[in-house]
Amino acid sequence: MRITKGVARGEPVSFTFNGVSYTGYAGESVACALxxxxxxxxxxxxxxxxxxxMFCLMGSCQECLVWVNGRKVPACQQPLVASLQVSSISNEAP
Incomplete structure (x- = not known):
């Protein structure tokens, strides 16, 4: 459940993870949105x-590595933007 009272959020945006569509808020990390x-x-x-x-949520452990628009990045360090294409690194690079 998302916290809603007293929290300023970006606009809702759609993105994909392994081909499935999800919605999150612009600016939050991909890890948090997922x-x-x-x-x-x-x-x-x-x-x-x-x-x-997700483990450390600060980019140190590399447990949340994913492909984002063809780049391998920690999901906890990638800000969410509209139309982001995210996939598991166990999949071949996009």
Whole structure:
């Protein structure tokens, strides 16, 4: 559930993750927008193939790495903008 009272947010924007459309708020991180939409599994670990998602939320751990418009970035450090195309790094590069 998103906090709504007393919070200034950007405009609602649409983006995709692995081809599925989601909605978040402009300026929030991709990781937060996905987590608020119920998506916690962002990729699989390369060795054990276990699910990975948000952990530190400050870009240090690299657990939330995703492809964003063809670049590999931590989802927690990528501000959300309209029409962003995000995919798991376990998928081939877009």
């Amino acid at each position: 987590f608020a939409s119920g998506m916690a599994h962002l990729r699989d670990s390369p060795r054990s193939h276990q699910p990975r998602g």
